[in-house]
Amino acid sequence: MVILEFGEQMSILVKFENATLMQEERPVVSGVTVEVSKGEFVYLLGKTGSGKSSFLKTIYADLPLGMGSATVAGYDLNTIKPKDIPYLRRKLGIVFQDFQLLSDRTVGDNLKFVMKATGWEDGSKINARIKEVLNKVGLESKEGSMPHELSGGEQQRVSIARALVNDPEIILADEPTGNLDPETSEEILRLLKGIAESGRAVLFATHDMMVYNKFKSRTLMFEGGKVNQSN
Ligand SMILES: Nc1ncnc2c1ncn2[C@@H]1O[C@H](COP(=O)(O)OP(=O)(O)OP(=O)(O)O)[C@@H](O)[C@H]1O
Ligand SMILES: [Mg+2]
Numbered sequence: 001m002v003i004l005e006f007g008e009q010m011s012i013l014v015k016f017e018n019a020t021l022m023q024e025e026r027p028v029v030s031g032v033t034v035e036v037s038k039g040e041f042v043y044l045l046g047k048t049g050s051g052k053s054s055f056l057k058t059i060y061a062d063l064p065l066g067m068g069s070a071t072v073a074g075y076d077l078n079t080i081k082p083k084d085i086p087y088l089r090r091k092l093g094i095v096f097q098d099f100q101l102l103s104d105r106t107v108g109d110n111l112k113f114v115m116k117a118t119g120w121e122d123g124s125k126i127n128a129r130i131k132e133v134l135n136k137v138g139l140e141s142k143e144g145s146m147p148h149e150l151s152g153g154e155q156q157r158v159s160i161a162r163a164l165v166n167d168p169e170i171i172l173a174d175e176p177t178g179n180l181d182p183e184t185s186e187e188i189l190r191l192l193k194g195i196a197e198s199g200r201a202v203l204f205a206t207h208d209m210m211v212y213n214k215f216k217s218r219t220l221m222f223e224g225g226k227v228n229q230s231n
């Protein structure tokens with residue numbers, strides 16, 4: 001269900017207006033007014049417990065919105081029906097700190113698993129898409145490898161490839177470099193910046209000030225139950 005009015009800027013992918021983020025019926029961040037457009041790379045910064053993950057979870061409809069309004073990739077979070085949540089999530093690619101790969105199957109089969117769960121049926125299209133996304137993250141030679149045969153950075157690149165399979169409009173990355181060394185973190189950051197530049201929005205929650213200082217970008221600072229913005 002696309003709710004954007006004709007003429008409204010289609011380039012705005014995330015729009016929160018005076019929204020409250022909730023955890024277990026408890027408001028954790030209030031007055032969130034944020035717009036993120038196609039092509040933007042936005043950091044979410046703030047100390048532990050400040051609400052960065054809560055914001056990302058609200059965007060992928062894992063937490064209910066409190067007060068205010070929000071639209072994500074054309075879906076209104078106040079009125080979205082449970083049956084539409086999987087369709088919203090297909091427009092999102094989600095990357096976590098701990099990669100969350102299935103350890104009992106190859107890289108290719110990890111991607112295939114997600115594709116089958118999201119409606120892909122044609123085997124040759126699946127195989128072609130797997131090659132395409134692995135190529136995007138520089139891992140075309142690792143399709144037959146098991147996750148434990150890869151370095152942490154490579155595993156994270158597989159999870160980014162997995163996030164890209166359905167050509168999402170928005171990438172949500174929650175501390176994606178949290179388990180990686182500085183050099184590998186920088187690689188992952190470059191990859192995600194490139195993905196934003198290719199016309200997606202990337203929201204990147206991090207504690208990693210090394211990464212942040214190296215690549216300045218627009219920032220949402222979570223602090224004292226609020227979000228402050230800087231460019
Ligand atoms: N599953 C949960 N149930 C109840 N409260 C939660 C839950 N997860 C987080 N919270 C609370 O919500 C608030 C915001 O937490 P959140 O996880 O969004 O912070 P964060 O900025 O992502 O922190 P971190 O940097 O440690 O990941 C905190 O007060 C936290 O205790
Ligand atoms: Mg968090």
